[in-house]
Amino acid sequence: METQSDTFVGAIDEGTTSARFIIFRAGTDDIVCYHQIEVPSIFQKEGWCEQDPMVIVNTVNECIAGACKKLTALGGQIQNIITIGITNQRESTVIWDRLTGQPLANAIIWLDNRTTSTVEELLEAIPNNARNINYLRPLCGLPLSPYFSGVKLRWLRDNVPSVKAAMDSGVAMFGTIDTWLMYNLTGGKNGGVHKTDVTNASRTMLMNIETLQWDPNLLKFFGLPKTILPEICSSAEFYGRIEQGVLKGTSVTSVLGDQQAALVGQQCLSKGQAKATYGTGCFLLYNTGASIVHSQHGLLTTVGYQLGRKATPYYALEGSVSIAGAAFNWLRDNIGIIQNSGQIEAMAATVDNSLDVYFVPAFNGLYAPYWNQDARGVICGLSEETTSEHIVRATLEAVCFQVRDILDSMHKDCKIPLARLMVDGGMTVNNLFLQLQSDLVGIHVLRAKIAETTALGAAMAAYKAVENRYSMEAPLSKSGPREPIKPTIGSTERNLRYQKWKMAIDRSLNWETSTLPQGEREAFDGA
Numbered sequence: 001m002e003t004q005s006d007t008f009v010g011a012i013d014e015g016t017t018s019a020r021f022i023i024f025r026a027g028t029d030d031i032v033c034y035h036q037i038e039v040p041s042i043f044q045k046e047g048w049c050e051q052d053p054m055v056i057v058n059t060v061n062e063c064i065a066g067a068c069k070k071l072t073a074l075g076g077q078i079q080n081i082i083t084i085g086i087t088n089q090r091e092s093t094v095i096w097d098r099l100t101g102q103p104l105a106n107a108i109i110w111l112d113n114r115t116t117s118t119v120e121e122l123l124e125a126i127p128n129n130a131r132n133i134n135y136l137r138p139l140c141g142l143p144l145s146p147y148f149s150g151v152k153l154r155w156l157r158d159n160v161p162s163v164k165a166a167m168d169s170g171v172a173m174f175g176t177i178d179t180w181l182m183y184n185l186t187g188g189k190n191g192g193v194h195k196t197d198v199t200n201a202s203r204t205m206l207m208n209i210e211t212l213q214w215d216p217n218l219l220k221f222f223g224l225p226k227t228i229l230p231e232i233c234s235s236a237e238f239y240g241r242i243e244q245g246v247l248k249g250t251s252v253t254s255v256l257g258d259q260q261a262a263l264v265g266q267q268c269l270s271k272g273q274a275k276a277t278y279g280t281g282c283f284l285l286y287n288t289g290a291s292i293v294h295s296q297h298g299l300l301t302t303v304g305y306q307l308g309r310k311a312t313p314y315y316a317l318e319g320s321v322s323i324a325g326a327a328f329n330w331l332r333d334n335i336g337i338i339q340n341s342g343q344i345e346a347m348a349a350t351v352d353n354s355l356d357v358y359f360v361p362a363f364n365g366l367y368a369p370y371w372n373q374d375a376r377g378v379i380c381g382l383s384e385e386t387t388s389e390h391i392v393r394a395t396l397e398a399v400c401f402q403v404r405d406i407l408d409s410m411h412k413d414c415k416i417p418l419a420r421l422m423v424d425g426g427m428t429v430n431n432l433f434l435q436l437q438s439d440l441v442g443i444h445v446l447r448a449k450i451a452e453t454t455a456l457g458a459a460m461a462a463y464k465a466v467e468n469r470y471s472m473e474a475p476l477s478k479s480g481p482r483e484p485i486k487p488t489i490g491s492t493e494r495n496l497r498y499q500k501w502k503m504a505i506d507r508s509l510n511w512e513t514s515t516l517p518q519g520e521r522e523a524f525d526g527a
């Protein structure tokens with residue numbers, strides 16, 4: 001039970017699959033209570049993935065109300081929630097009208113692939129017919145890909161007449177999910193703040209990775225007006241006050257993209273530390289300190305965090321995998337060989353191995369390190385003996401192999417191989433999965449002490465902004481050190497299996513474009 005004087009810090013975690021509001025005891029990783037609700041995605045056309053921006057806001061409000069009700073039931077005082085932070089699925093793009101406060105379109109979710117043709121058009125615009133996806137990397141640290149918000153915004157401008165009209169007349173406002181939530185929580189059309197943080201801005205392709213400001217050259221390249229953009233702030237400072245609901249009057253003092261929040265929550269606060277978060281996708285971030293490292297091997301350069309207006313920005317190299325846990329949602333919803341995620345581990349454990357089955361779940365192309373938007377999913381090595389259990393196990397292994405792809409790139413970029421990998425996210429409840437990850441990469445794997453590392457990072461940053469004496473490095477938890485999960489197979493077996501994975505990758509690359517000559521393709525499509 002809580003006492004009347006206990007103080008708390010709240011964190012909104014708006015992920016791709018669900019939203020949650022988590023209440024921590026201030027200055028610790030102790031979760032007092034939380035409330036979580038799934039957010040439905042809308043799949044209007046092949047390759048599209050949208051969410052309703054109003055549903056996102058309403059769901060977050062419901063989560064806040066639900067968690068606060070639980071806090072009161074435990075004897076805690078809602079007014080003792082000192083401050084809150086926001087962490088969110090990144091890149092997902094919302095555009096709304098500043099006069100009405102209403103969205104002009106559904107949010108285009110980060111893994112939506114509709115903008116492949118926009119990328120093609122932007123590639124055509126690169127001087128000297130270079131068609132180089134890395135053309136903008138020196139400015140923003142990112143390759144041209146449907147993944148990022150700038151490309152999605154350009155698509156909205158080109159394809160939704162009301163968006164173009166609102167951009168031309170100066171009434172359009174753009175935000176990633178953090179900005180959209182902040183705007184609504186702080187008053188909406190009646191003075192809601194229009195701000196984002198450096199980590200979210202670093203995923204738009206519109207922010208200069210060195211100045212940490214919107215870059216006029218990038219805006220010109222994408223043909224987007226500056227008037228739509230929020231103010232870029234640090235990840236830990238006063239953003240505004242909540243104007244509605246049970247938390248009316250509470251300050252919001254941190255914003256971080258969810259992967260960067262997990263970096264903070266895992267306390268990877270020194271150069272050379274890395275974490276992997278396995279949720280809908282999987283994202284591996286390697287802290288490069290104050291240095292901007294431009295990857296030569298397909299990784300992204302991104303802002304890790306900047307904990308205060310005057311604080312040094314920390315950068316990270318990121319390896320992004322778009323389909324991790326989402327592959328199990330597909331096995332459940334589209335193929336029907338599992339009914340729920342609780343079954344996955346037991347099913348995969350009934351077989352000793354995947355019987356040489358390799359599954360590349362490249363549903364929307366492949367992200368790091370391949371950046372091949374025309375890749376598609378393949379399952380290779382099927383035989384008469386293959387069962388659902390082998391496919392489930394191969395799906396777990398697919399996530400592990402994708403992480404090996406990224407770690408190999410990080411090793412090449414940073415020269416020093418990682419000794420251990422800190423892991424968190426929904427998939428890490430699965431012990432067999434973590435053993436496979438350790439085996440297939442040959443690395444020690446350390447599971448986070450608490451599952452809600454992302455929310456913890458946002459809460460830590462929010463608390464730091466209001467409590468200057470608070471040390472980010474201080475031990476937060478009373479629980480003991482984490483036991484590493486160690487490899488149980490040798491390097492010969494590991495490397496042989498990885499070679500097979502690479503063969504499967506070869507079969508998935510360029511699937512959309514490499515099939516038939518033009519005439520035959522048309523005949524085939526019409527058949």
Ligand SMILES: Nc1ncnc2c1ncn2[C@@H]1O[C@H](COP(=O)(O)OP(=O)(O)O)[C@@H](O)[C@H]1O
Pocket residue numbers: 015016017018278279280281324325326327328329341342344345425426427429430433
């Ligand atoms: N035991 C499990 N084994 C493998 N995957 C799991 C397991 N439990 C959950 N998942 C996957 O984890 C994902 C949810 O993780 P979460 O971190 O909540 O995601 P997000 O932050 O993207 O909303 C789902 O895609 C689900 O399929």
Ligand SMILES: O=P(O)(O)OC[C@H](O)CO
Pocket residue numbers: 015016017088089090091110257258259279280281282
């Ligand atoms: O919803 P998650 O946790 O898979 O995270 C989504 C990422 O932020 C997309 O870049």
